[in-house]
Each structure stands twice: as structure tokens, then as C-alpha cells.
Amino acid sequence: xxxxxxxxxxxxxxxxxxxxxxxxxxxxxxxxxxxxxxxxxxxxxxxxxxxxxxxxxxxxxxxxxxxxxxxxxxxxxxxxxxxxxxxxxxxxxxxxxxxxxxxxxxxxxxxxxxxxxxxxxxxxxxxxxxxxxxxxxxxxxxxxxxxxxxxxxxxxxxxxxxxxxxxxxxxxxxxxxxxxxxxxxxxxxxxxxxxxxxxxxxxxxxxxxxxxxxxxxxxxxxxxxxxxxxxxxxxxxxxxxxxxxxxxxxxxxxxxxxxxxxxxxxxxxxxxxxxxxxxxxxxxxxxxxxxxxxxxxxxxxxxxxxxxxxxxxxxxxxxxxxxxxxxxxxxxxxxxxxxxxxxxxxxxxxxxxxxxxxxxxxxxxxxxxxxxxxxxxxxxxxxxxxxxxxxxxxxxxxxxxxxxxxxxxxxxxxxxxxxxxxxxxxxxxxxxxxxxxxxxxxxxxxxxxxxxxxxxxxxxxxxxxxxxxxxxxxxxxxxxxxxxxxxxxxxxxxxxxxxxxxxxxxxxxxxxxxxxxxxxxxxxxxxxxxxxxxxxxxxxxxxxxxxxxxxxxxxxxxxxxxxxxxxxxxxxxxxxxxxxxxxxxxxxxxxxxxxxxxxxxxxxxxxxxxxxxxxxxxxxxxxxxxxxxxxxxxxxxxxxxxxxxxxxxxxxxxxxxxxxxxxxxxxxxxxxxxxxxxxxxxxxxxxxxxxxxxxxxxxxxxxxxxxxxxxxxxxxxxxxxxxxxxxxx
Amino acid sequence: xxxxxxxxxxxxxxxxxxxxxxxxxxxxxxxxxxxxxxxxxxxxxxxxxxxxxxxxxxxxxxxxxxxxxxxxxxxxxxxxxxxxxxxxxxxxxxxxxxxxxxxxxxxxxxxxxxxxxxxxxxxxxxxxxxxxxxxxxxxxxxxxxxxxxxxxxxxxxxxxxxxxxxxxxxxxxxxxxxxxxxxxxxxxxxxxxxxxxxxxxxxxxxxxxxxxxxxxxxxxxxxxxxxxx
Numbered sequence: 001x002x003x004x005x006x007x008x009x010x011x012x013x014x015x016x017x018x019x020x021x022x023x024x025x026x027x028x029x030x031x032x033x034x035x036x037x038x039x040x041x042x043x044x045x046x047x048x049x050x051x052x053x054x055x056x057x058x059x060x061x062x063x064x065x066x067x068x069x070x071x072x073x074x075x076x077x078x079x080x081x082x083x084x085x086x087x088x089x090x091x092x093x094x095x096x097x098x099x100x101x102x103x104x105x106x107x108x109x110x111x112x113x114x115x116x117x118x119x120x121x122x123x124x125x126x127x128x129x130x131x132x133x134x135x136x137x138x139x140x141x142x143x144x145x146x147x148x149x150x151x152x153x154x155x156x157x158x159x160x161x162x163x164x165x166x167x168x169x170x171x172x173x174x175x176x177x178x179x180x181x182x183x184x185x186x187x188x189x190x191x192x193x194x195x196x197x198x199x200x201x202x203x204x205x206x207x208x209x210x211x212x213x214x215x216x217x218x219x220x221x222x223x224x225x226x227x228x229x230x231x232x233x234x235x236x237x238x239x240x241x242x243x244x245x246x247x248x249x250x251x252x253x254x255x256x257x258x259x260x261x262x263x264x265x266x267x268x269x270x271x272x273x274x275x276x277x278x279x280x281x282x283x284x285x286x287x288x289x290x291x292x293x294x295x296x297x298x299x300x301x302x303x304x305x306x307x308x309x310x311x312x313x314x315x316x317x318x319x320x321x322x323x324x325x326x327x328x329x330x331x332x333x334x335x336x337x338x339x340x341x342x343x344x345x346x347x348x349x350x351x352x353x354x355x356x357x358x359x360x361x362x363x364x365x366x367x368x369x370x371x372x373x374x375x376x377x378x379x380x381x382x383x384x385x386x387x388x389x390x391x392x393x394x395x396x397x398x399x400x401x402x403x404x405x406x407x408x409x410x411x412x413x414x415x416x417x418x419x420x421x422x423x424x425x426x427x428x429x430x431x432x433x434x435x436x437x438x439x440x441x442x443x444x445x446x447x448x449x450x451x452x453x454x455x456x457x458x459x460x461x462x463x464x465x466x467x468x469x470x471x472x473x474x475x476x477x478x479x480x481x482x483x484x485x486x487x488x489x490x491x492x493x494x495x496x497x498x499x500x501x502x503x504x505x506x507x508x509x510x511x512x513x514x515x516x517x518x519x520x521x522x523x524x525x526x527x528x529x530x531x532x533x534x535x536x537x538x539x540x541x542x543x544x545x546x547x548x549x550x551x552x553x554x555x556x557x558x559x560x561x562x563x564x565x566x567x568x569x570x571x572x573x574x575x576x577x578x579x580x581x582x583x584x585x586x587x588x589x590x591x592x593x594x595x596x597x598x599x600x601x602x603x604x605x606x607x608x609x610x611x612x613x614x615x616x617x618x619x620x621x622x623x624x625x626x627x628x629x630x631x632x633x634x635x636x637x638x639x640x641x642x643x644x645x646x647x648x649x650x651x652x653x654x655x656x657x658x659x660x661x662x663x664x665x666x667x668x669x670x671x672x673x674x675x676x677x678x679x680x681x682x683x684x685x686x687x688x689x690x691x692x693x694x695x696x697x698x699x700x701x702x703x704x705x706x707x708x709x710x711x712x713x714x715x716x717x718x719x720x721x722x723x724x725x726x727x728x729x
Numbered sequence: 730x731x732x733x734x735x736x737x738x739x740x741x742x743x744x745x746x747x748x749x750x751x752x753x754x755x756x757x758x759x760x761x762x763x764x765x766x767x768x769x770x771x772x773x774x775x776x777x778x779x780x781x782x783x784x785x786x787x788x789x790x791x792x793x794x795x796x797x798x799x800x801x802x803x804x805x806x807x808x809x810x811x812x813x814x815x816x817x818x819x820x821x822x823x824x825x826x827x828x829x830x831x832x833x834x835x836x837x838x839x840x841x842x843x844x845x846x847x848x849x850x851x852x853x854x855x856x857x858x859x860x861x862x863x864x865x866x867x868x869x870x871x872x873x874x875x876x877x878x879x880x881x882x883x884x885x886x887x888x889x890x891x892x893x894x895x896x897x898x899x900x901x902x903x904x905x906x907x908x909x910x911x912x913x914x915x916x917x918x919x920x921x922x923x924x925x926x927x928x929x930x931x932x933x934x935x936x937x938x939x940x941x942x943x944x945x946x947x948x949x950x951x952x953x954x955x956x957x958x
Binding site (some may be wrong): 157308420 | 738739741742744745748749764767779780782783784785837839840841842868870872876932934935938940941
């Protein structure tokens, strides 16, 4: 017997108070297996102990939401009996230690969350953030993560259709890898994780259990230090081929009316799936670990319960249907083992080698889990000092060239060309636009999907930044003509035990709540990743928002690329020329202080709703929202992707960095042919929406006020060269 | 018209190619699981793209040795036409139905993008609806698509006009710049001497739908369907 001492308890991330609770609940010392189970279930990653008091304030419902947070993934109604099932999750710590496998298994894990609910995954997205481009680890981490994401998704045959990449020194020693998956299911064929039916079998399917990833959930809930490399053995190894077989086998079994409940074995492996499924159903569960298919010999109960080996699922089925179910898994060459039974004892009971290894009342694990109302302090930057913006002699075109060749504004083509973004043949709008569009197979409906966050805004003003992240997601979905429906969030923050970090969390959630409410854009699933710090320095608060919208009829949608000569280009929404926290301020002026731009949510909604209506009545096919880098960068992206130039005519006072590169929110650029311009102007005026005419599309150059010009071809080269140059060096 | 699509564990373009075949023939192909030991009589057998057997050992090599491939070879000998796309092309070279091999892309990474192809052979079962030297836009998505064979083999397939497609640019230029993966002579697809087996890395099934902006694969499928009739 392993002696449970203070050191061991500490190693398991359990504090004195929590241990006292364990002792008083069990009325004895825990076994080592039990200690491991408590440690995993009460880790920040599984228990949300620091975040749940805030998370439960988020809006989670609207008339399209079928399933909000609390299941493997969120579910929304797409009409005609179709549902979208989606979620985003972090795999930050493993990806820093072993970028390829960390990222790959992040993608694998999020796909399991989706197909465990009966949905076929149809789209993957991601949100990845790295340290400074000069940091010695950045290249290695970037190339490893990108090939890991591609390696898994490509093999699964699920297209990776979008994402975001950011470089910032705050991620130097703590990169972020957030993966999102969207699946499609029939509403009446959605599977849940609530176990039921005393006497029903607990069935294990998929790959065998090995010693990989033991205590991953606990690792993901601790700060890193310089010895983190030693944690490499706790990174799981992915096998996308096994997952592809598991996907097909599960979906095949799901057509047969056999599964009562199902959940993937993700963080904290068999422990969390068994505990969560039984707790949700209010039943007990007995497991015989002798029956678990193991890859390695002599694994202990502790190791089996805490392994995070990939590509495994736990199901509840009726005992007399076992043979029928097993036949399906035999066909796909996957393990199928009955490892336990549901009981009426409300206990988790674990036997191994004919010994009782654990016996814990489930309510102690679940509802007894600690919840902390941690003290917080919301800190904002002071107002942006406009006097720091000096007059510049540098020409706007020159500044533009520098900006679009900077790490955070250059083309991400190098990244997404490594992802199969077309497989399944339903990718209607590929990566590189505001949102990807994926057709619901066999229909004329489309899903618009994007991932967004602006962490520097959140750091400067958590509340405003939280609002902005949600608003930008909504705006991107709107830009392609879709009605935004709901979001999944992946909340990446530092150590919540510090007041100012908890303040960032509280502030961002507060801002998100306001935006979700006003934009009717609730949160239906998500994940929290805290302790993203290394040696005591936290990352920028990073709420990655994965948004989904619906295009009812794919005959009408819009894209950012310019399509015709002689269109009128309009800038919709008011431009004050606000440079606080802009990329211009950082890259060109080297100023990183000041408040971020304000988000006016009512205005945002009015403008966005109007733009979407115009797309849906077929009056608008070219729209791009303005975000990082401001107006001129957005217009340049439209020009480059369409291969058509623009003759810009501006008041002389507007030929200034403030107007051209300011990041005022709630703005779009639209391009309108002559025959529709009067209709468009009339509608914008009627709705009292501010707009200004910017110029006309024509030729192959961007020309500003007939004085400065540049060929789009050379802009395209500058825009696309950055990654190649960076990785060459 | 009898078309069979072989589904290996890890195939992932089986549905896509079945959708395209149905679109132009109005008939769904039979989906044949790799463990089947007999094949129904087929005018066309398709080996779809994907990662058969997880690409373990070497792309296409495990599939090439699977029981169903014995049947595919027999059918090929009897005159059925065989189409291998992407991983299917790799399986065809691994099983000896086509010469040469597909090695890792020169740039060492997976590439998914549109490519321009020049039609080299416009007389085949699979390509007769194209014109010679026609430039078509068909995407690629692979990590091991770099076609390699020894000099004699290359000379032989070129002399016999067995190259179906070559990578090029919009003007049809064939050179290093327009070669996405390092393939010898920019070879994107080849036909066997008998004319009934074609392997290609690009995905024609991804270019059959106007809404995606790509439809140059249509003539590929209509060629096949008309050949069968």
C-alpha cells in the first residue's frame, strides 16, 4: 500500500481544506487510486472551481439552442430536423511541451466531443497563439502545431476551414492551441452522456489504454516552470487513423438504437467519463479494471483510471444488445469490452486484481467539488494619449506595406494550405475570409463559422475586450450573410489566485454577457484554461470565441473579394480614427498603452442586421468587416483576394493614419455595382446608418487620391511572403 | 453502368467521389468494404483518396496488399477500368498497377490548394472530353504526391503518351515554379499502357460543383460515364 502523506497530497494539487473534506466524507484515508480520482475531478480543468461562479452568469439560451453548456458539446437547431453540434477546447500546455502531438490530440479530442453526440464532424477551426517571432522556441512551436493540427484533421477527412494565428511576447513560454469542431446531426438522433438503467452494461470502446497522459488534467491546471520539459511523458500521443475508425464505428452503432448514453474519455480519461455519466444519471457505477483493454502490462488501477490515452469512448448499453454492438466494433477492428455495470448505490466502485481499489460516493466527487469565489480586481489601462501620435511623413502606401508584412497582419496562407480545407466537398468559402462557409451536406443551407479574439484589447480593458471578442465574432458571421446563432468559448487566462488575473476573467465575462445578450448570441459550450503562466508571468486574457451562424439559402451569401470593375466602394459605420491598442500603434509607433476602441453594441446590431438583410435580398455580394489594421488593410485584403484595384478618393484630412489604420469597431466595407447603388444608399439612409463613399473599383492598382499607387500584385507578394521569409531564416 | 468504390479503413474521399459519380450518372456506386473477398462485376472501380490504414508503413502499401486488391487486379486484367485518386494513386503504384512511386512533397509539408493542370492525353477512357493542352483547375491535397520513377520509366510513359495531366500555371507553363510538389516532369497523373488504369494526385471530385467555384472535374466524370455507355 502506498502511504498517503502530505507531499503526495500536494503533488496531486489538493489543498489542506480539500483534503479535510475528503477525510470527513470518506471517514477514512483515501487510497492512492481515490486520491488520483479526487485530484483529477477537482482539478481546475475538470471542476471549473475558480470559474464556475462567473461562467454560470453567461446567457446560454435563445430559440435555436437545443443544448447549452454541460454536455460534451452545444447543440443548435438549423431547421428541417438538422442540428449543429459544436465546441472549442484548449490544449495549451501539452502543445508547448510537444507541439505536434499536443496540437494533434487537441484536434482529436474536440472531434470526439462532437461525434460522441451523434454528429458527423464537418468542420474544424482553431485559434493558435505563439510568442514573439524572435523567441527561440517560436518557429519550432509554430511548425509543430500547424503540422499537428493538419496531421490529425487531414487524416480524419474533416476539413479545417478557418482559424486565427497571433504572435505576442506574452505567449513566449505559454502558447495557446484552441481547437474547434462543428458537426451535423439529426435533432432526433442526438446522444447524451446521462447514464441510466440499473444493471445496464458499461462498455469501453476504441484504442487500448496505456500509460500516456497520466494526470494531464492536473498538469493543465498548474503553472509552468523551467522544468516543464520533464513533463513530456504526460503528453498524449494521437492516432488519427484509430479515431477515424472509432468515428465510423460509433456513427454506425448510433443508427441502431442501442446506445443509452455515451461520452468520450477526454481529460482525466476513464475517471471523468465514468463519474460524469453516472452523476448525471443519478446512478452508481461499478468498474472492473481487469476488463479494460490495456496496451502495457501491469498497469495499476491508479494508472488505468487516470490515463489519457486517446481515441476511447465509454458507453452505456443494455446487456442483451452487447453482441450486436460488438459486431460493429469488430468490423472496424476496435476493442470492445464490458468493464462494468450501473448500480443503485450512488457510489463509484472500482475493483482491480480482485481487490477493492476505490469506493467513493459520487455526490462527493461532483457536487462536493470545490467552488471558489476568488477575489478579483478589474484593472484598466488609462486613456490613450493621443498626443503620442505624431504627424508622419511616411506615405500611407509605405505604412500599408509594412503592416501587411507584419506577423499579425500578413496572409495566413502558409498555415491553411497545410490543412485539407476542401475534403467533404462542402466548403463553400475557404479560409482567409471573415468566416468560412460550410454547406450542410445535401441541402442548400450553409453554416458560417469563425474564431475570434483580440487579447490585447482584453488586457487593456477586460470588459470592453470581452464585448469586442463577441461582437467581432458576430460581425464576421454577419459579413458573409449568415444569421449569428450561438458561440462556444475557450477562456485562456493566467493564475486565478491572483486578484488582477481573476479581475481579467471577471471583466471579460462581464463584457461577454452584455454582448451575448444584446446580440442574442448565447454561449452553448466551452472550456476554461487557467494558469497560463510561466515563471509567474501571465498571458494576455484570451477569450477565443467560436461563432456559428446559419445561411438559410446559399443562393445568397457574400465574400470579401472584389468582383467587378466600376463598383462603388462604401465604408459603412463611423470612423473616428481611434488608434489606441491598434496594430498601427504597436507596429509603427511602438505604443502599446491606452484603452482599446469602444464597442457600441446597439449600433453594432443595427448596422450588422442591415448588412445581412441586404445580402439576403441579393443586393450585396461583397462585404468585409474591418478589424485588426483598420480600413486600408481591410480594403487591401479585398483587393488582393479579388485581384481588382480601387481608386480611393478621400478628403485630404482623411489621408492620415488615424482614418486609414484606426480600429474603430462596428464597420464594414462593401462594394456595390451601379445598378444597385441607389437602392443601397436609400436603405442605409432610411436606417440612419453612417456611411461614406471611398472610391471605385478598377484596374490592378490601389490608388489614393490620384497621387500614390501600388500594384495589387506586389501587395499580394508582400502580404504572402512573411511566413516563407520568417521560416527560411 | 456498374461502378464500385473501394472503402479502406482510413479512406476519406469515398463519399465525395460517390457524390460526383452520382451527380453525372444519376446512379449511386456500390461502396465495397475492404474486407470483402469478392468484387461485383464492375465497369469502373474507384480507389478513393484518404489515409488508408493510416498511411502506416508507407502510403498505400498496406492497402495494396489487402485481399480486396487481389480482386481489383483480377478485374483490371479482365478489362475493368480502375481510377485511383490521391491515396488511390499511391495504392495503384504500390500494387504495381501503375509504374513509379509517390514520395514526400519536396517542401516536406502537406499542401492543399487549387492547381492548374494541362491535359496531356485527351484520348483516354477518362479524359476524352477534354482537349489536348486544355488548362483545368483541380485542387490537390496531399503530403506524398511527388511522382518519382527511374529515367527509363519516365521515358517510356512519355513516349507512349501515358501522362494524363501535368502541373502548370494558368498559361500552361510547365516548369519548376509551377510544380507544387517536386514531381518529375510535373507529372500529376498517368495512365497504364492498356489505357484502363488511371492514377492522379489532384482531386477531380472536388471540382464538380459550381458553388465551390470549381467545375473543371465535370468533363473528367462525363468522359468516364460516356466511355462506359
